[in-house]
Amino acid sequence: MADHASPPESFLSSQASPTDPWGNLRDFTAARIALGRVGTCVPLAESLAFKLAHANARDAVYSALAKEKLRSDLEPFGLPVLELNSQARTRAEYLQRPDRGRKLAEASREILADYPPAGSGPSDVALILADGLSATAINDHAAPLLAWLVPRLRDRGLHLAPLCVVEGGRVAISDEIGSLLRARLAVILIGERPGLSSPNSLGVYLTYDPQPGRTDEARNCVSNVRPEGLPYRMAAEKVFYLVSEALRRGLSGVALKDETELLDSRKL
Amino acid sequence: MPYQHTVHHRTYPFADLKTLLAKATPFRSGDALAELAADTYEERVAAQMALADVPLRTFLNEAVIPYEDDDVTRLIIDSHDAVAFGPIRSFTVGQFRDWLLAEETDASVLYHLAPGITPEMAAAATKLMRNQDLIAVARKCEVVTRFRNTLGLKGRFSTRLQPNHPTDDPRGIAASIVDGLLYGNGDAVIGINPAQDNPAAVVNLLRMLDALRRQYDIPTQSCVLCHVTTTLEAIRRGAPVDLVFQSVGGTEKTNASFGVSLALLAEAHQAARELKRGTVGGHVMYFETGQGSSLSANAHGGVDQQTCEARAYAVARRFQPLLVNSVVGFIGPEYLYDGKQIIRAALEDHCCAKLLGLPMGVDVCYTNHAEADQDDMDNLLTLLGVAGCNYVMGVPGADDIMLNYQSTSFHDALYLRKVLGLRPAPEFEQWLQRMGIFDPRGNLQSVHPSHRLLQPGPGVE
Numbered sequence: 001m002a003d004h005a006s007p008p009e010s011f012l013s014s015q016a017s018p019t020d021p022w023g024n025l026r027d028f029t030a031a032r033i034a035l036g037r038v039g040t041c042v043p044l045a046e047s048l049a050f051k052l053a054h055a056n057a058r059d060a061v062y063s064a065l066a067k068e069k070l071r072s073d074l075e076p077f078g079l080p081v082l083e084l085n086s087q088a089r090t091r092a093e094y095l096q097r098p099d100r101g102r103k104l105a106e107a108s109r110e111i112l113a114d115y116p117p118a119g120s121g122p123s124d125v126a127l128i129l130a131d132g133l134s135a136t137a138i139n140d141h142a143a144p145l146l147a148w149l150v151p152r153l154r155d156r157g158l159h160l161a162p163l164c165v166v167e168g169g170r171v172a173i174s175d176e177i178g179s180l181l182r183a184r185l186a187v188i189l190i191g192e193r194p195g196l197s198s199p200n201s202l203g204v205y206l207t208y209d210p211q212p213g214r215t216d217e218a219r220n221c222v223s224n225v226r227p228e229g230l231p232y233r234m235a236a237e238k239v240f241y242l243v244s245e246a247l248r249r250g251l252s253g254v255a256l257k258d259e260t261e262l263l264d265s266r267k268l
Numbered sequence: 269m270p271y272q273h274t275v276h277h278r279t280y281p282f283a284d285l286k287t288l289l290a291k292a293t294p295f296r297s298g299d300a301l302a303e304l305a306a307d308t309y310e311e312r313v314a315a316q317m318a319l320a321d322v323p324l325r326t327f328l329n330e331a332v333i334p335y336e337d338d339d340v341t342r343l344i345i346d347s348h349d350a351v352a353f354g355p356i357r358s359f360t361v362g363q364f365r366d367w368l369l370a371e372e373t374d375a376s377v378l379y380h381l382a383p384g385i386t387p388e389m390a391a392a393a394t395k396l397m398r399n400q401d402l403i404a405v406a407r408k409c410e411v412v413t414r415f416r417n418t419l420g421l422k423g424r425f426s427t428r429l430q431p432n433h434p435t436d437d438p439r440g441i442a443a444s445i446v447d448g449l450l451y452g453n454g455d456a457v458i459g460i461n462p463a464q465d466n467p468a469a470v471v472n473l474l475r476m477l478d479a480l481r482r483q484y485d486i487p488t489q490s491c492v493l494c495h496v497t498t499t500l501e502a503i504r505r506g507a508p509v510d511l512v513f514q515s516v517g518g519t520e521k522t523n524a525s526f527g528v529s530l531a532l533l534a535e536a537h538q539a540a541r542e543l544k545r546g547t548v549g550g551h552v553m554y555f556e557t558g559q560g561s562s563l564s565a566n567a568h569g570g571v572d573q574q575t576c577e578a579r580a581y582a583v584a585r586r587f588q589p590l591l592v593n594s595v596v597g598f599i600g601p602e603y604l605y606d607g608k609q610i611i612r613a614a615l616e617d618h619c620c621a622k623l624l625g626l627p628m629g630v631d632v633c634y635t636n637h638a639e640a641d642q643d644d645m646d647n648l649l650t651l652l653g654v655a656g657c658n659y660v661m662g663v664p665g666a667d668d669i670m671l672n673y674q675s676t677s678f679h680d681a682l683y684l685r686k687v688l689g690l691r692p693a694p695e696f697e698q699w700l701q702r703m704g705i706f707d708p709r710g711n712l713q714s715v716h717p718s719h720r721l722l723q724p725g726p727g728v729e
Contacts, residue, residue: 021717022446029433029440032665032677033447040682040712042665050642050665054674057636095601095637096297133637194636195672 018043030197050196057194060134062091065167070129073143077150079127080162082115084108084177088168101170103212104177108166112180115162123161125153125243126183126210130169134191137202141226142189145202148236153243171205171219178210185246186210187239192223201226204239208252218253220246273318280314286332288322289388290572291315292395294612298560298573298603305572316396320362324353327388333569338520339530344386344582352384361392368393368405368623375410382625387518387578390620395574402615403655409622411658413590414549415489415510417695419456420627420658425690427662427681428591428629429454432670436463438476444664445480446721450705451678452685452712453662455696456591456629457511457554459491463670467501470494478508484703484721487695489546489590491554496528496536503539510545511554511590512536518557518579521567530583537587548695551590556631557581558595559613560603573603574613578620585626591659592626594618597634598673607644610634614648618657629659633675642666642674649676653684660684682712 018036025033035046042050067083074081085105088094094101104112116123127150129142153160161181166173171188178186185208192201202225207214220242225235246252271282282288290304292315299305306312328348331341350357355377356364367373394402412420419426431444441460448454458481460473470492477490489510492499496514503509514533515526523529533553540552562568562576571579577594584592594617597610604610614630621628632648634640649660666677684690691697691710700706703720707713715722 020447020450021715021719022450022722025443025446028437028443029664030669031431031433031440031444031447032667033444035665035679037679037682037712040679040686042677042679046665050667053667054636054641061637096605097301098602099301193672195669196636196667196674197669198672 053196056199057196060136060191060194060199063131063135063139065131065135065165066139067165069139070142070165074146074163077146077163079160082111082162082164084111084164084166086166086168086170086173094168098170101168102172102176104173109180112177115181121159122182122184124158124184124247126161126164126174126178126181126186128164128166128169128174128177128186128188130166130173130188130190132169132171132190132203133193134200136200137191137226138189140200141202141232144232145189145204145225145235148233149239152236152240156244158243158247172214174205174207175210175212175214178207179212183210184208185243185252187243198224198226198229201229204235206239206242206246206252208246208250220252220256271318271322273314275310275314275317280311280318282315282318285322285326285330286571286575288315288319289332289392289395289575290570292319292392293572293574294395296559296573296603296609296613297601297605298563301602302563302568302573304570319392320360320365320396322361322392324356324359324361324364324389327386327392332388332571332575333519338569340518340520340523340579340583343530343586344388344579347383347582347586348386349383352381354384355381356384361389362396364389365393365396365401369401373408375408378409378623379625382623385623387582387620387624388575390623391575391578394616394619397619399612399615399651402619403651406615406619406622406655406657409656411622411625411627413551413627415546415551415590416548417455417487417693418548419590419693421694422656423690424693425653425657425681425685425688426456426629426659426693426696427453427678428456428593428659429458430461430661430663430668430675431458432461432663432668434463434670436460436469436473438472441473442476442480447664448662448678449486449721450715450719451662451682452692452700452705453678453681454486454488455693456659457489457491459493459513459554461493461671465494465498467498467505470498471502471505471507474502474507474509485699487699493554493556496532500536500539503543508545509540509543511552512540513554513556515556515561516580516583517561517565517567518576518583519562519567519569519571521569522562522565522576522580523583525565525567530586533583533587551588553584553587553589554591555584555589556593556595557584557617558599559617560599563603564599574616577617578624581621581624581626585624589627591629592621593629593631593659594621595631595633597638597640598631600635601638604638606639607634607641607647610638610640611644611648611651615651615655618652618655622656627658630657631661631675633661633673635673645674645676645680649680649684650687653688653690
């Protein structure tokens, strides 16, 4: 009978991996340098590390919104939460038909037809959460980011539209949602295309006067939101600054860009 | 002019040449997205059968994008060489495909034919080819270019060393360059995609690259792949510009979306030539292209993405480039969905560009939302090596930490050279041997920590 108490030592940990004598250069870059080689090939430990990073990125692309968790995570904000779908019905369709990810499914349009409720005026900001290319990013980072952002918006006296959570959404779906909700500004939190070292990076896009047909030059973006990238609090401050400026000046996009770069240089 | 073909008593009509070309194209997601693809497998083959019977001369009379509306069409028609076209002027597309594969059609024949082929003729012929044909035809071509070394010779295979860094940190970039050089990479160019496209940052990177190259006397060229207007500004500021880079597309509107025109490219070409920095030749342009760029810019005019791509090669060849490569899998799965589509497109791009006389390389690559992985890249790399591709990318561990996609690694180039018996550009190969990086038989050697490249220098502290 095999002795389960002492399994054989792992090949990867037992093997001294071949290395290059310039490993110290790794201090200057996260690039995969000084990997060593076996023949002309990458040593196994490095080869498997790469595969694992790619597997994480692929899993992120095919991840789904954790709706129950999101419902409970979003509850403290005290806003109605609307669950919506784009016209992309499957992940394969989402990847091949970006046009369908930019449009709401008919049933979702009908949900929004009841908003804003009769008697209430238009809102200032519509906050939208969409899976994009990494639902994991929304599952992990949306609520912690909003925990910093929502109080800042409320302190400024801004009126918030219901929170929308969209499956199969692309950035431009925020135009249709923002327009149906009659919001002055649409802010969409969306999973970015996963990189090998960043499977759950969140992006935030702002569009003033959202209307279907808006293009990228009408938007501002805060990218790489995650604890290892742009941390929540700093990201929330950047978004808040852009929201305030967009509403004050009545525009978003390229015309706001210069001052956000100023903001960058101040390392806010 | 309408076209048609009948299969099993069913007649398939095709309204015009661009529709016929689109319907005849092997399936890819981008043509479906543009709603140009054949509706059925049978319609696609019917279109290929109809296309096979179209005379090549038709392509000189029926433009896929009107002559009056598009300067790329005007460039194609106005620069067509009727004398070079002579040997194939009576052919149909189908006859042209067969003739390209014939024994007698060799490198010399194809070299003299290139100015007589239009991009649409090349695209049409390749739509009738299997992958095997694309490889066999491309392999016959030899397109040699020169700046500080000689690229594209038979039996040679080069790499662009791509040492990108997310914040353009000079030490991080230098670390990747040293790694790549010690793996025998960088003979096509040492080329950085900058994170910031502004003149001051670009000039700094250009100076750093030039200092590194001069310190070790490396017979290669450097490039910062910024917008052409930024490079022109860098030249005005006296920066050491070897090559002018620009992404180009196959329609006037696509190029406008990139912020370039033929006149602007001509101005940059002239400015870089006047610097006379090349030591063995004066090819100073580096172009990138890729299927899907015209659709992405909503500038395809109803033309399928492979034909748009081939038209971009007309723009490139106008300026006698040192390097051209398709970034085939970079643009995303809405244009090329999976490994099969990426591989097919890369072989088409390489074959068409070679037929048109371009020094073609390929960025063998994919993004994480494409249905592809490193195995697909191994396949494509090997196929391109057999096809005689001029160069691929060399990225540390195949993982570009700035552009967030996967390409080919320094190791991949070693593998390909080994299994196919290919060697770097001759001047660069001699340098590798002088530096003790390659042994006299061309095998990579293990270097000592005291190697010159590992001593503190510009950027490496």
